[in-house]
Amino acid sequence: MKRTALIMAGGKGERFWPRSRVSLPKQFLSLTDDGKTMIQLTVERISPIVDITDVYIATNKNYKELVKQQLPGIPEENILCEPVGRNTAPCIGLGAAHIARKYDDAAMIVLASDHLIKNNEIFTETFKEACDVAEKGANLVTIGITPNYPETGYGYIKYDGSSRDGNAFQVEKFVEKPVLEVAKEYLADGHYLWNSGMFVWKVSTILDNFKKLLPESYEALMKIKDSVGGSNEEAVLNTEFMNLEAESVDYAIMEKADNIYILPGNFGWDDIGSWLAVGRIKKTDEDNNVVNGNVVAVNTKNCVIEGGEKLIATVGLRDMVVVDTPDATLISTKENAGEIKKVLAALRESGRNKYL
Amino acid sequence: MKRTALIMAGGKGERFWPRSRVSLPKQFLSLTDDGKTMIQLTVERISPIVDITDVYIATNKNYKELVKQQLPGIPEENILCEPVGRNTAPCIGLGAAHIARKYDDAAMIVLASDHLIKNNEIFTETFKEACDVAEKGANLVTIGITPNYPETGYGYIKYDGSSRDGNAFQVEKFVEKPVLEVAKEYLADGHYLWNSGMFVWKVSTILDNFKKLLPESYEALMKIKDSVGGSNEEAVLNTEFMNLEAESVDYAIMEKADNIYILPGNFGWDDIGSWLAVGRIKKTDEDNNVVNGNVVAVNTKNCVIEGGEKLIATVGLRDMVVVDTPDATLISTKENAGEIKKVLAALRESGRNKYL
Numbered sequence: 001m002k003r004t005a006l007i008m009a010g011g012k013g014e015r016f017w018p019r020s021r022v023s024l025p026k027q028f029l030s031l032t033d034d035g036k037t038m039i040q041l042t043v044e045r046i047s048p049i050v051d052i053t054d055v056y057i058a059t060n061k062n063y064k065e066l067v068k069q070q071l072p073g074i075p076e077e078n079i080l081c082e083p084v085g086r087n088t089a090p091c092i093g094l095g096a097a098h099i100a101r102k103y104d105d106a107a108m109i110v111l112a113s114d115h116l117i118k119n120n121e122i123f124t125e126t127f128k129e130a131c132d133v134a135e136k137g138a139n140l141v142t143i144g145i146t147p148n149y150p151e152t153g154y155g156y157i158k159y160d161g162s163s164r165d166g167n168a169f170q171v172e173k174f175v176e177k178p179v180l181e182v183a184k185e186y187l188a189d190g191h192y193l194w195n196s197g198m199f200v201w202k203v204s205t206i207l208d209n210f211k212k213l214l215p216e217s218y219e220a221l222m223k224i225k226d227s228v229g230g231s232n233e234e235a236v237l238n239t240e241f242m243n244l245e246a247e248s249v250d251y252a253i254m255e256k257a258d259n260i261y262i263l264p265g266n267f268g269w270d271d272i273g274s275w276l277a278v279g280r281i282k283k284t285d286e287d288n289n290v291v292n293g294n295v296v297a298v299n300t301k302n303c304v305i306e307g308g309e310k311l312i313a314t315v316g317l318r319d320m321v322v323v324d325t326p327d328a329t330l331i332s333t334k335e336n337a338g339e340i341k342k343v344l345a346a347l348r349e350s351g352r353n354k355y356l
Numbered sequence: 357m358k359r360t361a362l363i364m365a366g367g368k369g370e371r372f373w374p375r376s377r378v379s380l381p382k383q384f385l386s387l388t389d390d391g392k393t394m395i396q397l398t399v400e401r402i403s404p405i406v407d408i409t410d411v412y413i414a415t416n417k418n419y420k421e422l423v424k425q426q427l428p429g430i431p432e433e434n435i436l437c438e439p440v441g442r443n444t445a446p447c448i449g450l451g452a453a454h455i456a457r458k459y460d461d462a463a464m465i466v467l468a469s470d471h472l473i474k475n476n477e478i479f480t481e482t483f484k485e486a487c488d489v490a491e492k493g494a495n496l497v498t499i500g501i502t503p504n505y506p507e508t509g510y511g512y513i514k515y516d517g518s519s520r521d522g523n524a525f526q527v528e529k530f531v532e533k534p535v536l537e538v539a540k541e542y543l544a545d546g547h548y549l550w551n552s553g554m555f556v557w558k559v560s561t562i563l564d565n566f567k568k569l570l571p572e573s574y575e576a577l578m579k580i581k582d583s584v585g586g587s588n589e590e591a592v593l594n595t596e597f598m599n600l601e602a603e604s605v606d607y608a609i610m611e612k613a614d615n616i617y618i619l620p621g622n623f624g625w626d627d628i629g630s631w632l633a634v635g636r637i638k639k640t641d642e643d644n645n646v647v648n649g650n651v652v653a654v655n656t657k658n659c660v661i662e663g664g665e666k667l668i669a670t671v672g673l674r675d676m677v678v679v680d681t682p683d684a685t686l687i688s689t690k691e692n693a694g695e696i697k698k699v700l701a702a703l704r705e706s707g708r709n710k711y712l
Contacts, residue, residue, distance in 0.1 A: 316692025
């Protein structure tokens with residue numbers, strides 16, 4: 001069966017400000033040492049499984065030019081622009097409609113555009129097997145990440161260890177982000193995986209699930225599908241997209257469907273949720289700093305310092321993040337990095353929108 | 357008697373990097389809220405006592421243009437350029453030689469160009485009285501600062517409380533920078549003042565002291581004096597300045613002379629030794645931050661943030677100094693601000709001299 005991929009790239013990613021901006025979100029930034037952007041790495045990673053002409057990018061029209069620049073191999077008609085961001089179910093439905101227009105049926109891999117994978121070989125093996133499982137009849141397949149600490153920021157998926165097919169297990173239940181005590185229990189239990197938001201299914205199957213669980217959305221998707229390539233494509237999309245249920249695919253479909261399989265992903269996954277992650281993924285110096293650009297770091301330890309041409313001199317810093325860009329510099333403790341959103345709120349309030 | 361002043365302005369002040377540079381040291385910076393530079397404030401402060409045409413600036417030729425720009429009222433012939441910096445005794449001798457060339461005798465006030473005074477009225481009263489004491493026959497007069505904590509970074513002067521003339525007391529001895537325990541004893545004793553490096557004497561008297569204590573220097577000073585205004589002035593200065601003993605006036609004269617008086621200075625003196633002082637002297641916000649420029653400070657307390665046009669966003673900072681300039685940004689803890697010199701050393705070592 002033909003194997004295709006939908007890469008979701010509509011996110012705005014405020015947590016990498018000031019490097020990320022409304023006009024240049026995280027997926028279009030390079031956050032690793034190799035200089036490639038997150039979305040370029042994602043497309044490259046899936047290339048052993050999916051032809052580049054079968055990779056679809058779901059984004060919005062503000063980012064279409066960025067996608068074209070960074071991914072010149074993707075056919076323009078595969079760049080799907082959502083009229084507005086309405087969560088993952090409409091995004092995935094739009095992708096499925098386009099793929100269904102092109103192929104009678106196909107396997108469909110759904111990925112985020114801004115996650116990091118350390119071992120691409122294991123990633124490939126895992127997704128090939130997930131395609132196999134989906135192609136031979138599982139309703140829906142998801143990839144769960146084997147947890148190595150009791151993270152409270154992710155949802156978990158419990159699998160039934162007694163019901164396996166190769167490396168795939170039947171899903172028992174989806175659970176919300178737990179408190180720490182509960183997360184520790186999940187970790188100890190051994191049958192809970194992190195919900196990573198990566199999926200594999202047949203296009204026909206996911207559309208069947210829409211039909212069953214979100215019938216109005218299904219009708220809208222069929223109209224969108226029929227319009228693809230026609231003169232009224234944009235008009236139909238603009239109208240029908242608003243008729244799609246604005247929910248996450250987890251809530252609207254995965255948690256309600258039966259016969260779901262999960263494969264544990266042990267390929268070194270990181271969603272790079274903030275500048276702190278950069279300290280984990282980039283090379284560090286002898287003082288455990290990540291330092292790039294024109295920097296002099298004196299008595300500075302456990303810091304992320306992302307400079308550029310301008311000289312950044314640090315003295316006595318511990319566990320901090322410094323990010324310099326041509327028009328703005330962020331200086332934050334690692335502990336309080338989550339409060340970057342308050343900076344953005346203050347900028348909005350004071351009318352300094354050019355920095356957003 | 358005519359009253360004159362010598363303002364010493366040859367210092368390089370690395371501790372205010374990156375705002376201060378080799379080409380723009382501290383005395384030419386504005387570090388207060390009123391926007392005036394330190395040397396402008398110094399000249400303004402002495403103006404109730406000394407005519408502007410009797411104010412002399414000792415500096416070096418690299419800073420002559422800065423002095424002319426910032427102090428257009430000072431006659432150009434009063435800007436004395438030391439061929440090289442050789443400590444305070446040669447600097448003061450040079451000033452005395454020039455004043456002696458102009459006046460048969462005069463009172464001579466010696467001030468640093470980069471100290472802050474909070475109460476100018478008390479300053480004026482104190483220096484008027486110091487002039488009176490010098491003019492009526494004290495050998496040398498110095499101004500000591502009444503200490504309010506056991507500072508270990510300054511020398512102290514002990515006075516004889518039983519021997520007074522108005523507010524002036526006879527000096528008993530000069531003592532070096534003490535360790536903390538000793539500084540505490542000085543504070544408890546009540547007869548120790550900080551050595552501020554501010555002096556008042558007659559020109560004739562200071563030259564007599566040179567003659568007695570540094571006879572070779574005196575000879576050189578007389579040659580310099582005779583050359584002032586002549587065609588060979590620069591040549592004589594370049595030759596004879598090297599014959600001056602390269603010592604501090606404290607060590608070479610004050611500590612060896614007799615009949616020295618000291619006036620306690622209670623006018624709110626601060627030598628603004630580092631960026632930390634800016635936190636004491638500038639207006640603070642409700643979180644005890646000094647914030648200037650294009651800044652967004654989130655959850656930031658007890659910090660000095662000196663920005664400019666570029667946006668500086670801080671998150672979670674405590675007790676830090678952030679100074680942004682067009683080509684360099686300093687980020688330092690207050691505790692480690694003394695290590696700024698290591699930044700400058702690193703810049704020299706790596707050949708990044710344009711930032712010095």
